């Protein structure tokens with residue numbers, strides 16, 4: 001038993017005691033692993049590994065090399081390395097495309113003089129995280145239109161200044177892509193790497209190898225979303241030569257990524273989480289999520305103006321209870337409903353479409369703990385009924 005010294009109390013330390021002490025209100029996370037709503041719950045295996053890892057010291061290069069090899073093995077890839085979130089992976093990807101393994105170039109970034117520094121990105125692949133690609137000094141060359149692009153347009157943009165080609169896999173983006181296999185063939189014909197951001201595309205677990213087998217040289221995944229490792233972790237999988245460049249360009253080595261360090265505890269936590277994640281029966285997991293989302297749909301489906309159904313597809317990585325308003329809906333907007341959920345007691349975070357205009361909202365079961373789906377469904381039902389009746 002651990003006693004808490006703050007506030008002179010002898011309460012047992014708990015998550016609740018920590019936030020109570022700070023005056024911070026708890027939240028039921030029914031919206032998925034969104035960073036601003038504190039991500040996902042690290043697996044017990046990850047927490048145990050982090051605590052155990054605090055007992056030892058190591059040489060970090062040795063640890064990162066060995067952990068990278070283990071991740072490659074677990075995920076079925078040729079090579080892998082660890083980053084500070086998928087975002088950290090994007091910074092590393094851009095640095096790698098420009099500096100490769102050249103120690104002088106690595107030390108020089110973010111000053112890019114004397115090296116190719118342009119990254120080609122399709123306009124339909126611009127997204128909220130893409131400024132990370134610019135952090136080490138690179139520049140974008142945008143091609144195509146927001147809703148499409150051709151391989152010829154990409155080829156025409158390649159010059160001696162090109163360092164790499166960006167590819168994004170993300171919900172609501174599938175329709176705007178030049179096929180990754182075509183992009184990779186083009187890139188490789190020009191001796192360029194394909195840098196892929198696939199941060200949130202797990203599960204399905206088959207995606208651990210899908211994008212590398214389609215030809216991406218470096219694929220960035222988040223360790224703090226559904227993998228449920230430490231919130232601050234991510235990993236890159238890809239071709240051995242590019243992964244080695246990534247390690248050289250990444251913290252703890254000095255350079256533009258030095259602010260992105262990952263601790264030995266976080267490394268151990270990510271490994272344990274990935275081992276657990278990859279050994280879970282995805283079919284059984286999906287069935288369980290689907291049953292919970294069925295319960296939510298049943299609670300709200302009869303509300304006038306509300307259409308509720310389960311979606312599980314490219315845009316919805318696990319079964320979600322998706323709500324759309326019928327034409328005749330006169331109630332508050334999706335965002336207003338989400339705000340009401342978050343202002344209610346208990347506070348509940350639900351996901352709102354990140355496209356503009358907003359076209360739907362949904363409940364994500366990833367972070368729901370025992371007994372929470374009933375609370376969430378009940379509150380959602382009340383707030384939607386109020387909305388439908390003009391309150």
Ligand SMILES: *Cc1c(COP(=O)(O)O)cnc(C)c1O
Pocket residue numbers: 035084085086087088127129169170197198199200221222223224225233234
């Ligand atoms: C979540 C996400 C990121 C950021 O991942 P972190 O692991 O939180 O750093 C980057 N790109 C896309 C497309 C994402 O969905």
